[in-house]
Amino acid sequence: MPRIAVFVSGGGSNLQALIDSEVRQHIVLVIADRPAAALQRARDAGIIDTIEFSRKALGKQRLSEEIQKAVEAYRIDLIVLAGYLSIFTEEFSAAWRGKMINIHPALLPRFGGKGMYGHHVHEAVIAAGETESGCTVHFVGEGVDKGEIILQARVPVFEGDTVESLAARVLEEEHKALPEAVLRVMSESR
Ligand code: GRF
Numbered sequence: 001m002p003r004i005a006v007f008v009s010g011g012g013s014n015l016q017a018l019i020d021s022e023v024r025q026h027i028v029l030v031i032a033d034r035p036a037a038a039l040q041r042a043r044d045a046g047i048i049d050t051i052e053f054s055r056k057a058l059g060k061q062r063l064s065e066e067i068q069k070a071v072e073a074y075r076i077d078l079i080v081l082a083g084y085l086s087i088f089t090e091e092f093s094a095a096w097r098g099k100m101i102n103i104h105p106a107l108l109p110r111f112g113g114k115g116m117y118g119h120h121v122h123e124a125v126i127a128a129g130e131t132e133s134g135c136t137v138h139f140v141g142e143g144v145d146k147g148e149i150i151l152q153a154r155v156p157v158f159e160g161d162t163v164e165s166l167a168a169r170v171l172e173e174e175h176k177a178l179p180e181a182v183l184r185v186m187s188e189s190r
Contacts, residue, residue: 012038021179112145
């Protein structure tokens with residue numbers, strides 16, 4: 001039974017999708033890098049321990065070190081980044097190669113990388129005149145939003161789409177794609 005930790009920074013709708021799926025029985029820990037409403041979703045789901053770190057107070061190096069201690073203590077097998085915004089040290093990312101996945105609200109490798117998160121992604125997609133967007137679940141590799149792609153889901157971009165309307169359409173697909181990707185990774189790692 002793989003032990004999963006989910007990392008969050010925001011509202012936690014992706015975490016909620018995992019809680020509402022078969023993945024829930026494997027989630028033993030939720031970690032936030034700041035005060036995040038997502039932690040309450042974990043508490044409301046019962047059985048899930050939560051840890052709130054302060055990225056601001058700790059800084060990148062100490063945050064990665066504290067998180068490493070926590071995931072070791074909980075004997076975590078797979079880390080799922082669900083709306084998580086802090087960048088890890090290279091050392092941490094290397095230690096979790098092949099065991100840490102992320103969901104990004106665009107069709108990587110385009111519209112990814114430093115600074116491309118949340119509404120910035122959808123602004124860039126609309127500004128580029130794309131007729132299609134979507135989301136990508138991938139293993140965390142070298143650098144931001146790099147790494148082997150596990151699965152992607154596509155949505156149309158309509159004339160007159162706003163950042164909000166596109167974000168909502170993509171988020172709906174994220175909520176299906178993330179649980180599916182986690183279950184696929186777990187079945188392949190058996
Ligand atoms: C959203 O922009 C989502 O596309 C991305 O993280 C952000 C917040 O997601 N994956 P959540 O509602 O906190 O899960």
